[in-house]
Each structure stands twice: as structure tokens, then as C-alpha cells.
Amino acid sequence: MNKQYTYPFTAIVGQEQMKLALVLNIITPTLSGVLIRGEKGTAKSTAVRALADILPEIDVISGIPFNLAPDEESDVIRECFAVAGELLPETGTPLLVEKHKVKVVELPVGATEDRVVGTLDLEHALKAGEKRIEPGLLASAHRGILYVDEVNLLDDHVVDVLLDSAAMGVNTIEREGVSFAHPARFTLVGTMNPEEGELRPQLLDRFGLCVHIEGISDPEKRVEVMERRFAFEEDPETFCRAWADESARLVERIAMARKLYSSVSVSRENLMAIAQYCLEVGVDGHRGDIIILKTAKTLAAYDARATVEKQDIDQAAMLALPHRIRRQPLQDIVMDVGSMLKNKACDRVSG
Structure with a gap:
């Protein structure tokens, strides 16, 4: 029986937010998963x-x-x-x-x-x-x-x-x-x-993270997608072997992050920043705060750091809050949390 080959994770072109969200859930399973929203293909x-x-x-x-x-x-x-x-x-x-x-x-x-x-x-x-x-x-x-x-x-x-x-x-x-x-x-x-x-x-609330992805608009990257997919379908064994080292490096990085996660520390100042994020965008309950905290710790561990930094919280909020923001009936999920916060800040200044 011919071996069934799976397209390598590390060979996927672009879609960095999606790949990051999936890796974070491997490192910390209690993040409760990820919802990936996007067009076909x-x-x-x-x-x-x-x-x-x-x-x-x-x-x-x-x-x-x-x-x-x-x-x-x-x-x-x-x-x-x-x-x-x-x-x-x-x-x-x-x-x-x-x-x-x-x-x-x-x-x-x-x-x-x-x-x-x-x-x-x-x-x-x-x-x-x-x-x-x-x-x-x-x-x-x-x-x-x-x-x-x-x-x-x-x-x-x-x-x-x-x-x-x-x-x-x-x-x-x-x-x-x-x-x-x-x-x-x-x-x-x-x-x-x-x-x-x-x-x-x-069910939406049960997903820890949420990302929205679109087709790649860069022609060079789109050509790269075609070239890699064609190479995989022509000779999957050779293609997978070519990406084996990069896959092994990612596996090792994930393993190190899993070990480091429990020792990553978060300052009270950063905990306040998480709470402020959730209050600013109008998140119901406290699940969002907890998921941002876990995500920020996981991001720090993934970067081999023992302390959470403000950049981790910002990135974690972009992943953990889109589907938790209070919306009007028929309003779509607000995927750009950063822009929403900037608009609120501008409204306060102008007011």
C-alpha cells in the first residue's frame, strides 16, 4: 500500500496568523482551540x-x-x-x-x-x-x-x-x-x-482564539503557492523530505515552549492592561481576560522568554477578542480589534 503523505505545515505560504494560532494551541491546549474563518481555498x-x-x-x-x-x-x-x-x-x-x-x-x-x-x-x-x-x-x-x-x-x-x-x-x-x-x-x-x-x-464562545484569513494578494506569493502545491503533487515524498528539517525545528521549538510555559511570569501592570483591553472593547464575562493571559504567556514561551511583554498582550488580544466583542444584531465579527481601540481613543480625544 502506498504511503499517504500530508502537505507539510511549514510549507504553507503566508497565513501567518492562522499558523500561529494553531501552534499556540499545541503549546497550551487549555487555550480551548481556534476558529478559522475565511473564504474557500x-x-x-x-x-x-x-x-x-x-x-x-x-x-x-x-x-x-x-x-x-x-x-x-x-x-x-x-x-x-x-x-x-x-x-x-x-x-x-x-x-x-x-x-x-x-x-x-x-x-x-x-x-x-x-x-x-x-x-x-x-x-x-x-x-x-x-x-x-x-x-x-x-x-x-x-x-x-x-x-x-x-x-x-x-x-x-x-x-x-x-x-x-x-x-x-x-x-x-x-x-x-x-x-x-x-x-x-x-x-x-x-x-x-x-x-x-x-x-x-x-459554540462561538467555546473557541479560545479566532482568526480571519483571505486569499494572498501578492502575485509572487500566489506563484509560490502554485509551485509548492505542484511539486508536492508530483512527488510528495521528495517534497516532504525537503521540508523535514524545518518541520523538525518547529517541533523542537514547540517542545521547548511547552516546558517553559508554566514558568513565564506576568506583571500586575500587564494584568491591568489585559483587563483594560477587555473593558475597552466591551467583552462579556471574564473568559476573554483569561484567554488573553494564557495566549500572552504562550507567545512569550514560544519566543523563549520567561516574562510577558506588552507586545505579547497586544498580539494575544488580536487573537482572543474578535469573536467576543459585543455586536449589534446582524453585525459581522469585528476582526480588527486594534483599529477598534484606536477609534475609541480618537473618540475620547475629540470628545
């Missing part, structure tokens, strides 16, 4: 699928299909082994642990609720008195990336499932009074074309 799906080659490795308990970490609660591990029909190692015997790359799990727009959540074998439960389940996409996405292309076209019942799991970090499968719950903590990445409709506000 702007490498949105290509970029997300290309993440597979630059994602880090994690420890996963082998033998069960739930991507559980070795430090999950013992009751959770025991229950997951049971519903998978596998025997839990005897007390005192260490669990078998494998190294797996973080997964990118794609959720098709037309996926049924059972496909997303999983199904419970009610017949087996009634006959044997034991729970058996067929895990869904949320089980595969635990500790990974759940990718939804055309996320704005998802059925409402699937959106409700995603909202529940994103809020609780748990997926519950229920049927005829029999239920089972397993961890489902994932980074949600969605792509969409705004011309096809907007997202429900509840």
Missing part, C-alpha cells in the same frame, strides 16, 4: 490536517481506545477497561503505557450523534449485566484535537454534545437508563466560510 483544512506531523507525543494507556493518561483517576481507568471488554492488570502490576502522537480527529459535518458520542450495547448489558460500548469520536479526541470543517453547518444536536463535552471535559453515553461516562478533554479547531452562515453564540 485559503489552506484552512490543509493547515489543520498538516498538524499531525508536528504534534508532540503523549503517554497513553494501551489496551483501551480512550487515550487515557497514566495519571487518570483509578476508577476511570477501571471503568474504561470494563466497558471495552478488557481485563485490568492485577493490583500491583503496572499499566502498559505507550507513546502516541497527539491525534487530529476529524468530525464530519454529517456525523450522527451516535458517531460522535459512541453507542452502548444494550443487548449485552441486559443479557450479561455488563456495559459494553463502541467508542465515538470524542473518545478518540480525548487529549487531542477535534477538527470540524464547516463547523457552522453542524446539526444543532451535535453542537449541543460538543458544548456539553467542552464545558465538562466528560462525554456521557446513555441508553434506556444505562449510562457510561469517560473523559473527553480536547482542543476544538473549526474552519468555516462566513458566507455560509455564522455560528451559534454558545
Whole structure:
């Protein structure tokens, strides 16, 4: 069987904000994902699928299909082994642990609720008195990336499932009074074309970051896009090999940033700047403040710095606030937060 090659993440021309937002979520999964808005043919799906080659490795308990970490609660591990029909190692015997790359799990727009959540074998439960389940996409996405292309076209019942799991970090499968719950903590990445409709506000708020991308207007860059894509399609193995070193450098930089993140410090002055940003643009609640803080710390770690600077906060606000700014009915998402703040400042001066 011929190997399937994925277009390298580092070979994507332009779209720097999109690539940065995705990398930041690899470094800090608690950023809660990214919504990528843009017209067709702007490498949105290509970029997300290309993440597979630059994602880090994690420890996963082998033998069960739930991507559980070795430090999950013992009751959770025991229950997951049971519903998978596998025997839990005897007390005192260490669990078998494998190294797996973080997964990118794609959720098709037309996926049924059972496909997303999983199904419970009610017949087996009634006959044997034991729970058996067929895990869904949320089980595969635990500790990974759940990718939804055309996320704005998802059925409402699937959106409700995603909202529940994103809020609780748990997926519950229920049927005829029999239920089972397993961890489902994932980074949600969605792509969409705004011309096809907007997202429900509840789901929009679950994305930590939001970027809007457009087709490249520089003719030289557009030619570069064509040349690289043609080279990849003609000989994907050679093309991927040519970008292997740059991909390896990015993987190393991400790994270093993941280690540094927890030690990055933020001054009270910069915390005040974050709060002021959110007040200026009219953000509801406090989620925006927290996401800006995490994003600013991640940007500093990505640049190998141990202290957050004002430039990190400015850049973080551009990524974290567009979809959180209070809007009038039918008003589009305000993507240029910087211009909005300048206009407000000018209004205060002129007033």
C-alpha cells in the first residue's frame, strides 16, 4: 500500500496568523482551540490536517481506545477497561503505557450523534449485566484535537454534545437508563466560510482564539503557492523530505515552549492592561481576560522568554477578542480589534 503523505505545515505560504494560532494551541491546549474563518481555498483544512506531523507525543494507556493518561483517576481507568471488554492488570502490576502522537480527529459535518458520542450495547448489558460500548469520536479526541470543517453547518444536536463535552471535559453515553461516562478533554479547531452562515453564540464562545484569513494578494506569493502545491503533487515524498528539517525545528521549538510555559511570569501592570483591553472593547464575562493571559504567556514561551511583554498582550488580544466583542444584531465579527481601540481613543480625544 502506498504511503499517504500530508502537505507539510511549514510549507504553507503566508497565513501567518492562522499558523500561529494553531501552534499556540499545541503549546497550551487549555487555550480551548481556534476558529478559522475565511473564504474557500485559503489552506484552512490543509493547515489543520498538516498538524499531525508536528504534534508532540503523549503517554497513553494501551489496551483501551480512550487515550487515557497514566495519571487518570483509578476508577476511570477501571471503568474504561470494563466497558471495552478488557481485563485490568492485577493490583500491583503496572499499566502498559505507550507513546502516541497527539491525534487530529476529524468530525464530519454529517456525523450522527451516535458517531460522535459512541453507542452502548444494550443487548449485552441486559443479557450479561455488563456495559459494553463502541467508542465515538470524542473518545478518540480525548487529549487531542477535534477538527470540524464547516463547523457552522453542524446539526444543532451535535453542537449541543460538543458544548456539553467542552464545558465538562466528560462525554456521557446513555441508553434506556444505562449510562457510561469517560473523559473527553480536547482542543476544538473549526474552519468555516462566513458566507455560509455564522455560528451559534454558545459554540462561538467555546473557541479560545479566532482568526480571519483571505486569499494572498501578492502575485509572487500566489506563484509560490502554485509551485509548492505542484511539486508536492508530483512527488510528495521528495517534497516532504525537503521540508523535514524545518518541520523538525518547529517541533523542537514547540517542545521547548511547552516546558517553559508554566514558568513565564506576568506583571500586575500587564494584568491591568489585559483587563483594560477587555473593558475597552466591551467583552462579556471574564473568559476573554483569561484567554488573553494564557495566549500572552504562550507567545512569550514560544519566543523563549520567561516574562510577558506588552507586545505579547497586544498580539494575544488580536487573537482572543474578535469573536467576543459585543455586536449589534446582524453585525459581522469585528476582526480588527486594534483599529477598534484606536477609534475609541480618537473618540475620547475629540470628545
